[in-house]
Amino acid sequence: MAANTEDIRASVSKDIAALQQEVSRLQKMISAQSAEAYYEVRGRAGKAYEDALPRAKNAVAQIRAEGAAAAGAAREHAAATTTALALAGAIGFLAGYLLAGNSQPQPRNWWR
Numbered sequence: 001m002a003a004n005t006e007d008i009r010a011s012v013s014k015d016i017a018a019l020q021q022e023v024s025r026l027q028k029m030i031s032a033q034s035a036e037a038y039y040e041v042r043g044r045a046g047k048a049y050e051d052a053l054p055r056a057k058n059a060v061a062q063i064r065a066e067g068a069a070a071a072g073a074a075r076e077h078a079a080a081t082t083t084a085l086a087l088a089g090a091i092g093f094l095a096g097y098l099l100a101g102n103s104q105p106q107p108r109n110w111w112r
């Protein structure tokens with residue numbers, strides 16, 4: 001019976017060694033695939049950044065130009081700008097006042 005037990009231990013030890021080798025092989029394979037995927041994603045992100053950079057620079061330049069033009073127009077027509085801003089503020093105040101008045105709860109009478 002002792003020989004049978006030794007045979008089983010030897011067999012299990014071989015199986016464990018084989019499984020350890022297989023796990024090691026799988027870890028190496030996963031590591032290689034992960035590195036490949038990382039570099040692929042990194043390359044795609046770099047390309048997307050390079051493609052978007054000129055468009056972003058162009059958009060920023062246009063926004064700056066339009067902002068400068070709007071500021072220049074506001075400086076040239078100061079009275080009209082002040083009137084427009086005051087009118088927009090008054091309309092906003094009136095809208096807020098009306099909305100706040102409608103959202104107030106109705107007072108309850110003491111006899112109800």
